[in-house]
Amino acid sequence: MCYDVHKKYIEDKFKNWGDIVKREFPIGQARKTKVFIVYIDDMVNRNMLEEEVIKNLIINIRLTPPNSRYFDYDFLVNGGITTADIKSTRDIDDALVEVMSGNTLLLIENCKDILIISSKGFPKRGVDKPENEIAVQGPQEAFSESLRTNTGLIRRRIRSTNLKCVQKKVGSISKTDVAIMYYEGVAKKELVEKVEKMVENIKTEMIYDSGYLEQFIEGNTNSPFPQMQLTERPDKVAAELVDGRIAIVVDTSPFVILLPTVLASFYQASEDYYQRWEIVSFIRIIRYISGFIAFALPGLYIATTIYSPSMLPTELVLTMAGARQMVPLPTVIEIVILELIFEALREAGTRVPASIGSTLGIVGGIIIGQAAVDANLVSPMAVIIISITAICSFAIPTMSLVSAYRLIKYFIIFISAIGGLFGFVTGLMLVLFHISSLESFGVSYVAPFSGVAEDEYDKVKDTIFRFPIKKTKKDKFYHKVEENSNE
Amino acid sequence: MNKIISCAQLQALLIIASLGFEILIIPTVILNFTNLIIILATSLFLCFIASISNIKITENKILCYIYLVKNLLVIILLSNITSDVIKKVMLNNIESYKILLIIAIISGYSSVKGIEVVARGSQMLFWFIVVATIYVYVMSTPDISLSNYPMKIDNSTLINGLFMGFIINISEIIIMLKPYIKCENKKIFKSSIISLGIIFFVISIIIGRLGFVGLKSTKYPMFELMYSANLPNLFIKRQEGIFISLWTLSAVISIIIYFITSVEYIVKIGVKKKYGIFFIMGLLVFVALVYGRNINSIRTYCYLQIVGGIVTVFIIPIIFVLRRKKV
Numbered sequence: 001m002c003y004d005v006h007k008k009y010i011e012d013k014f015k016n017w018g019d020i021v022k023r024e025f026p027i028g029q030a031r032k033t034k035v036f037i038v039y040i041d042d043m044v045n046r047n048m049l050e051e052e053v054i055k056n057l058i059i060n061i062r063l064t065p066p067n068s069r070y071f072d073y074d075f076l077v078n079g080g081i082t083t084a085d086i087k088s089t090r091d092i093d094d095a096l097v098e099v100m101s102g103n104t105l106l107l108i109e110n111c112k113d114i115l116i117i118s119s120k121g122f123p124k125r126g127v128d129k130p131e132n133e134i135a136v137q138g139p140q141e142a143f144s145e146s147l148r149t150n151t152g153l154i155r156r157r158i159r160s161t162n163l164k165c166v167q168k169k170v171g172s173i174s175k176t177d178v179a180i181m182y183y184e185g186v187a188k189k190e191l192v193e194k195v196e197k198m199v200e201n202i203k204t205e206m207i208y209d210s211g212y213l214e215q216f217i218e219g220n221t222n223s224p225f226p227q228m229q230l231t232e233r234p235d236k237v238a239a240e241l242v243d244g245r246i247a248i249v250v251d252t253s254p255f256v257i258l259l260p261t262v263l264a265s266f267y268q269a270s271e272d273y274y275q276r277w278e279i280v281s282f283i284r285i286i287r288y289i290s291g292f293i294a295f296a297l298p299g300l301y302i303a304t305t306i307y308s309p310s311m312l313p314t315e316l317v318l319t320m321a322g323a324r325q326m327v328p329l330p331t332v333i334e335i336v337i338l339e340l341i342f343e344a345l346r347e348a349g350t351r352v353p354a355s356i357g358s359t360l361g362i363v364g365g366i367i368i369g370q371a372a373v374d375a376n377l378v379s380p381m382a383v384i385i386i387s388i389t390a391i392c393s394f395a396i397p398t399m400s401l402v403s404a405y406r407l408i409k410y411f412i413i414f415i416s417a418i419g420g421l422f423g424f425v426t427g428l429m430l431v432l433f434h435i436s437s438l439e440s441f442g443v444s445y446v447a448p449f450s451g452v453a454e455d456e457y458d459k460v461k462d463t464i465f466r467f468p469i470k471k472t473k474k475d476k477f478y479h480k481v482e483e484n485s486n487e
Numbered sequence: 488m489n490k491i492i493s494c495a496q497l498q499a500l501l502i503i504a505s506l507g508f509e510i511l512i513i514p515t516v517i518l519n520f521t522n523l524i525i526i527l528a529t530s531l532f533l534c535f536i537a538s539i540s541n542i543k544i545t546e547n548k549i550l551c552y553i554y555l556v557k558n559l560l561v562i563i564l565l566s567n568i569t570s571d572v573i574k575k576v577m578l579n580n581i582e583s584y585k586i587l588l589i590i591a592i593i594s595g596y597s598s599v600k601g602i603e604v605v606a607r608g609s610q611m612l613f614w615f616i617v618v619a620t621i622y623v624y625v626m627s628t629p630d631i632s633l634s635n636y637p638m639k640i641d642n643s644t645l646i647n648g649l650f651m652g653f654i655i656n657i658s659e660i661i662i663m664l665k666p667y668i669k670c671e672n673k674k675i676f677k678s679s680i681i682s683l684g685i686i687f688f689v690i691s692i693i694i695g696r697l698g699f700v701g702l703k704s705t706k707y708p709m710f711e712l713m714y715s716a717n718l719p720n721l722f723i724k725r726q727e728g729i730f731i732s733l734w735t736l737s738a739v740i741s742i743i744i745y746f747i748t749s750v751e752y753i754v755k756i757g758v759k760k761k762y763g764i765f766f767i768m769g770l771l772v773f774v775a776l777v778y779g780r781n782i783n784s785i786r787t788y789c790y791l792q793i794v795g796g797i798v799t800v801f802i803i804p805i806i807f808v809l810r811r812k813k814v
Contacts, residue, residue, distance in 0.1 A: 307578050308577070418585055418588075419586065419589045420578045421577060421728060422581070422589065422732070422735055423585075425732045425736060426589050426592075426739060429736060429739065430593055432612065433596065433604050434600075436600075437600040437604040444607065446607055449610070450606075450607040450611050
């Protein structure tokens with residue numbers, strides 16, 4: 001009775017589904033017991049399904065003597081189907097969600113349980129090289145769109161039972177699998193619970209990517225600064241998990257979310273820990289200076305050339321004045337227009353195929369830039385300033401921080417244009433106050449420079465400089481930093 | 488965001504604030520070197536009272552009114568002095584109202600974010616400002632003349648020193664921030680000693696370099712020293728521009744502290760925070776537009792700090808200290 005009702009329900013739900021596979025067939029020696037199997041084509045591992053399930057049901061179970069017993073859950077699990085990952089449910093809707101997740105549903109006549117056979121076999125990419133976080137030294141593996149592959153890559157690096165993985169489904173329609181991973185005993189328990197609750201409470205129909213999920217759980221939605229770190233490197237995630245952070249792995253996304261996050265972590269790259277500390281410290285200083293230049297140089301150029309040219313060497317001022325003599329645009333407009341053209345060029349470069357990208361760079365950057373200078377539309381100094389700003393922005397390892405700096409840059413330009421060097425300084429101060437006001441899951445965004453307990457200042461050893469690993473107590477920083485640590 | 492300031496953050500706030508208006512104003516008002524020592528000793532005593540006092544202004548409406556009036560006057564004066572300094576030493580070709588508008592915006596934004604954010608920001612700026620200041624002043628030490636330190640004690644030196652001790656706003660800042668400070672009184676006092684020590688170091692070098700004749704002939708002696716400091720000739724010709732910018736940070740942070748606490752008092756009086764912020768921002772802009780350059784007198788500021796300071800940094804905290812003793 002239950003079998004027929006469920007079967008009809010499934011038939012109705014999967015009406016007009018071209019990619020669904022439904023088949024009813026008798027099993028057993030007498031061929032009196034019917035089973036109904038349902039799965040979605042191309043979402044299952046067909047080889048496994050045919051070899052371990054269908055073949056057994058149709059051929060092997062036929063040897064079972066007639067009416068020896070009913071074909072129930074225990075019988076099939078322990079003797080019929082030769083795969084370990086089987087579970088049962090009596091809720092047909094739950095079972096349908098499993099089918100849509102790539103599992104196989106099996107209805108058995110005279111059996112109340114619905115069998116769910118794990119048979120996920122989505123089409124997926126293999127483990128490729130990282131494209132955004134390239135490292136010269138160190139592992140060359142990147143996450144892919146498969147949740148299981150991603151969690152596997154992390155587990156491969158932390159072979160400990162303390163590495164926990166709590167799995168949830170998010171999205172009322174997409175039912176996307178989301179795994180919250182943490183290292184038990186190091187990650188703060190309250191933080192783990194808070195994150196779990198936040199993920200559970202996400203009210204949305206779809207989760208498309210980890211960047212989409214991030215926006216539901218971040219603290220300040222009106223800040224251009226990223227409050228969570230997205231990475232495609234499993235080695236980085238493994239290191240951060242042991243450091244007390246929490247990782248959120250989202251199915252269909254090749255980026256894993258790391259939280260809590262501080263500003264300094266965006267300046268750190270995985271390979272920083274695989275190289276000698278002297279060179280890494282030097283590179284870190286370059287990154288910090290580049291980060292500053294990336295958002296401050298155009299504003300500083302405007303403040304000094306318009307209001308305080310006497311700060312610069314006389315020869316340079318004369319050269320700049322000479323070069324600007326024929327330029328019809330005011331300095332501010334010139335800089336803003338050039339910045340916007342560069343933004344357009346960057347955006348176009350991201351969208352076009354890689355083969356055309358270099359051509360676009362040559363045409364946009366070199367030919368048009370040179371032509372604009374020759375035509376006296378812009379001064380060569382302005383082109384140099386914009387180019388240096390652009391180059392420096394690429395020296396920061398994390399693109400989400402670069403995006404924030406891109407936006408902040410226009411604010412600094414604006415305030416420098418109004419208030420000269422004073423405007424520039426106060427603009428920087430405003431930015432500093434803004435980032436100081438951010439918190440990522442209770443941890444100050446500017447930690448460990450500020451907002452941490454006083455005994456935590458030794459963590460500065462792994463920020464601008466990276467001291468020898470033996471002397472750097474890098475471990476468990478996020479565990480030790482108390483929430484609202486000013487208390 | 489909490490409203491809690493740690494010891495390290497308080498220390499950064501006090502030192503940065505002391506590098507703002509104190510080193511700008513005191514060299515213009517002191518009579519001799521002994522006078523400076525008495526000013527600092529008076530201020531140290533006031534800091535001691537402020538440190539041990541259990542005063543929490545925000546818990547008493549009358550106190551909120553008193554401190555609000557004083558703060559508003561201080562904000563207006565300090566903003567106009569800052570604007571005047573910037574125009575005179577840094578940006579001749581900029582209108583005062585633009586500077587005041589920027590000060591109003593940054594103060595308003597900081598008020599929205601709260602005192603803890605300013606404390607965190609100050610902690611991060613601390614080394615930049617302190618190292619740069621010490622660098623400039625240490626570079627000036629070779630030109631110090633010991634004959635510029637006349638030790639003279641008389642009644643006017645003593646009385647002037649006792650009153651001028653009130654113009655150092657460290658004790659006032661401690662009292663205003665008291666409800667937010669999570670730090671032992673001993674550490675608060677220690678921070679104020681360090682701040683006063685830095686003021687002593689900086690002003691001593693200004694005196695030693697320029698002498699009292701030099702101090703009287705310039706409006707802002709500290710900038711005169713920066714211009715004449717033997718800084719190495721690098722790519723940037725006028726390096727003092729950088730140090731003046733850093734001084735600007737200190738000055739603006741002092742104004743922000745007064746601004747934020749004023750907003751808190753307005754809130755305690757019963758006005759919504761956003762209206763409080765807009766009121767003070769509006770007041771700043773109004774004063775800038777209507778009175779322009781007339782309210783930037785250091786002398787007026789000194790009178791205000793002495794009269795207001797006697798009430799807010801001396802009498803009221805002493806009452807609170809005595810009241811606690813009784814309990």
